Amino acid sequence: MYHLKEILTYFLLFLFRNCCSTDIIGPNQTLKDGNILVSSGKAFVLGFFGPEKSSNRYVGIWYNKVPEQTVVWVANRDNPIKGTSGVLAIDTAGNLVLFDGNHNFSVWSTNVTSMTLKKSPSAQLMETGNFVLFQDQSKSVITWQSFDYPTNTLLPNMKAGWNRRTGLNTSLSSWKSFDDPGTGDTVFKMELTGTPQFYLLMGTKRLWRTGPWNGLGWSGVPEMVSNFIFKILYVENDNEVTISYSIKDPSIFSRMVVNESGTLERLTWQGSERGWVRFWYVPTDPCDSYAHCGAFSNCDLFNLSEFECSCLPGFEPKLERQWYLRDASNGCKRKQGENICGNGDGFKKVINAKVPDTSIAHVNKSLELKECQELCLKNCSCTAFATANISGGNGCISWHGNLADIRQFSNKGQDLYIRVPAVEIAQDTRNSKGFRGKRLMATVIVLILAMLLILFLAYWLLKKKRKGTEGQIKRPFSFNTGLASYGGRAEEMEGSGTNVEVSIFDLSTIVSATEDFSLANKLGEGGFGAVYKGRLPNGQEIAVKRLSAISGQGNEEFKNEIKLIARLQHRNLVRLLGCCIQQDEKMLVYEYLPNKGLDYFIFDEARRSLMDWSKRFEIILGITRGMIYLHEDSRLRIIHRDLKASNILLDTSMNPKISDFGLARIFGVDQAQANTNRVVGTYGYMSPEYAMEGLFSVKSDVYSFGVLLLEIICGRKNSSYFEEDTVNLIGYVWDLWREEKALDLVDSSLDNSYDANKVLRCVHVGLLCLQEYAPDWPTMSEVLFMLCNETTLPYPKKPAFIFKKDNTLLYSSSASVENRSVNEMSITVIEAR
Missing domain, CATH: 3.50.4.10 (Hepatocyte Growth Factor)
Structure with missing residues (x-):
């Protein structure tokens, strides 16, 4: 409660002009509900807000340039004001105070008692999102700042940890719920006992720990590096033990948040996706x-x-x-x-x-x-x-x-x-x-066992041919009859009057093989669901694609993937073993490829050094041969429509196998192109005619291959952040090519151990695949010829989809572009998934 004198002070202040569309509250100013402060660069706003279905009002800070209101700090989180009578001002003692005008009492105050009162204290909303109370007009002395008292969000340049001089521990605490910013149970804070380290707690229970700082990052966060977006600063001295981060590009909005569900996550705003994208969180696994x-x-x-x-x-x-x-x-x-x-x-x-x-x-x-x-x-x-x-x-x-x-x-x-x-x-x-003593004996035993193994394998293969794989239902799967209840009539196979037959696995067999879809067996997750590793009763390792009930892939895509892969046989295509349709489950069973996807290697700082240039070139040729088979050599002409690094799997010998045919389409022998209103695939890999007009053909895959080819050479995603003028890989490569500096883009982990002429030819071919207009693109068979022969190549024309730093898209087609993106989120019906 405030004394009568202080209440009268508020009423006097209330009569003065309020602050609206400025960034400062002065000693004779107030901020009423309905008015706002806006930081100098218009990055942040401070004002009153409240849940939609509640009369509670809070003073908070949120992003000004993000259309979805995202509150990053709350003053009176545990003391809401009922109604719109709130007033924020600086009192006679120089403190910021939030006043309930209806009930004549203060609900929140900075409560700084040790400061020396000056004549003109002021509070300013900084461009960083920090709300700062200065002692006087010179702004040389900070008496209080919101960065020292965060709620659930850690912003760039905000320090988390201990101020050893004042004893202040800056920590994060979750909201109580989505609609209640009150102090929740989940806390992320640093403890200094032993060595400094952060804990994520729910109440007193420890959920997760960062581990100590080891000179490069937290011991328990190996992915914590100063990467393409962040610069991380850890300080440990007599004055403080803190961690903070800054973002190299100020146009990127990123925040770390503690959630009421008990997780800590980092989010980045994707304007093209109109939402916050989570790219790191803990706890992630057991x-x-x-x-x-x-x-x-x-x-x-x-x-x-x-x-x-x-x-x-x-x-x-x-x-x-x-x-x-x-x-x-x-x-x-x-x-x-x-x-x-x-x-x-x-x-x-x-x-x-x-x-x-x-x-x-x-x-x-x-x-x-x-x-x-x-x-x-x-x-x-x-x-x-x-x-x-x-x-x-x-x-x-x-x-x-x-x-x-x-x-x-x-x-x-x-x-x-x-x-x-x-x-x-x-x-x-x-x-x-x-x-050492048993080595000779072991050699003899190995030779004997090898002979026995050969005999056993011959017997086992013969038995398998006769009886089929254990755990499967021994009946064919017909697309003309077997899927009638799952989406209607199946399409006839071109050039064949027979039905497609694949093995059907019983659900109990899949559950047992994957250990009830345990997290430890999870290999990854895509737009259509998760993929799990499994082992059949006969010991064979499998990969199970479990389609999500809420995914975009319905019965048509499911039938499509089975129908296509079952009929396609090539060393550079993934092999389908069978499927499972039981209860509400739809699953595809593939051969297991232990080396995961191509993206697992080329986009990882440590693993990409394991893939030298000769291996990368072999992978490029393998992908090319696989695509030629799809486009020209198989009985069916297949348009993949989602060719990208994560859909290229690697076997034990690192041979590439094209996977994920859920979005593929069958063409007639004489069919050149088709049109669709349902644009599916992955931004960044889509050809311009397909992304903007819905037209697709075999050339659509050529464009995707061009992007993939450049990614393999550079070891970077098309959506990577670049320091240069362009913000995607295509523009970066095009600029260097025109400056005759194409070798500057080669992955640094190759350490000059590559054939420069072959690399330049690959870059040249990649740019030919990325030209603005489809008639200029080569076919995949022409791509293979150009890669393997020292022929003269035409000079590439300007590529399509070059993203510049000012977020403009250099593409001269008359088709309009409403959703601009350089990310790798797959889409269906022009919506990201």
Whole structure:
């Protein structure tokens, strides 16, 4: 409650002019409900807002240039005003105060008591989204700022963490619900015990942990790098321990948000998609959950065993029965009869690890790794150690007691050294000697087993031909009759009077093979649903495409994909094994390709170095041959309509196989092109005539191939952010080509180990596929000829769809463009999916 004198002050202030369309509140100004402050560059707005079905009103900050109102900060989140009587002003003490005019009391105040009052305090909404209270007109002293008191959102340039001078811990807390900005249960905050690290909590329960800062990023966030959008700043000194990020391109809106559902996510506004796109979030998988496997254990989704949890070296399950029931919550214990702190103790290394919870760890930043090991050996309570700074290789973190919340990544992470007794070290030594002694015997045994295996495989193949694959319903699947209840009459196969027959899998077989569609078996997710790895009862590995009930792929697309793939046989096309239609489920069963998609390699900073130029060129030729087969050599002329890196799968020998025929169309032998009102595919790969006019032909795939060809050479997506004038790959390559600098675009991971002439020819061919008008594009057979022969090539004309930094689209077609995008979201019926 405010005293009568302060209430009278408010009424006097209320009589003065209010602030509207400015960015400052002065000492004699007020901001009423209905008026707003707008930052100088018009990026943010401060004003009153409220849920649609409520009379509650709040003072908040939201984006001005985003059409969907997105509130990033709330002043009175736990004290709403009923109705529109709210007034925001600076009181006689120099504080910002939110006043309820109907009831004559304050509902929120900055409540700064230690400042020295000056004559002209002011509050300004900054272009960063920070609302700052200055002590006087000079604006040299900040007495309060909203960045120190965030709600559920971390904005660029906002610091999260501890101010050691003031003791302020800047943390995020979720809203109570979508319609209630009140303080929720989910919190993201830094704790300084041991080493600084952030926790995501729901109440007092820990949901997820970042791990300590290791010099490059948080130990538990291997994907955290200063990439094409962000610049990350971690500060740890006597004054503060904070993390912040900035965005290189100010036109990009990105925010990190704590949700009431218990997740932390990063969102970026996609204007063309008219929505916020989530591209990172946690917890993502079971191993993200805090201490999912209990103490002294390791969580590894890539483990070859069926269970993601395993005990650390020198440890065994604490409760074996629970462990075998896949309940590892009680963790592990030292192996029975093994004690540490004796002569001969040593360490075993766990690679690519998220190091254990460091709240019980000791840190010495002056020690080298070898000194760290020696120090740990001298202390019987020391259970593990690791380097504190993987970028510099120095600093020592040692753990004393339980090791909790360890997980293993497929790459990145860091090395963790687990203390084991002498008997474990001796066992490793004996195993090594025994291996050398048994090598000759093993060679003989292998030869015998190889002969037996050949005989067994011959017998098994013969048996399979006779009886079919175990777990399948042994009947043909007819498109003329079998799908009558799933979408009507099926199309006749061109050139064949017979029905298409594929194996039908029973739903129970698929459920068993994928372990009830477990998250550990999930390979990825596309616009039409998720893909899971499975293993049939006969041991054969499969990939199951489970169509989502809410996806865009209905019965026609489902029939289409089966019909096409079942009839197509080529080494560069994925092989369909069968399908499952039971209850509400529709699933496709493919051969399993262990190396995932082409995008998994060429767009990843670490993995793309595994693919040298010769392998990339082989993949380019393999894709070309596969497309020639679809367009010219098969009994059916197939237009794929969704050719992109994620739809190119790689087998064990890294041979490419074209997949995902859900959007493909069959053409007649003499048919040149077709028209559709249902534009489907992926922005960034669509040809201009198809994206803008609905016209498609074999040439439509040629344009998509041109984009894919340039991506393979550059190791970057067409939608990547470029520092140059253009913001997509096509424009970037075109500019360098005209400047005769095409070799500058080659993926840096190739390190000049490529044939320059062959690379230039590939770039040339790619640009020929991307010219503005379809009649100028080569056929796929012409593409193969140009790639494999040293013939003179015509100079390419200007490509279509060159996106410039000012968001303009350089394309001279008379067709209008309403939705402009350079992302990779697939679309159907001109809507992104």
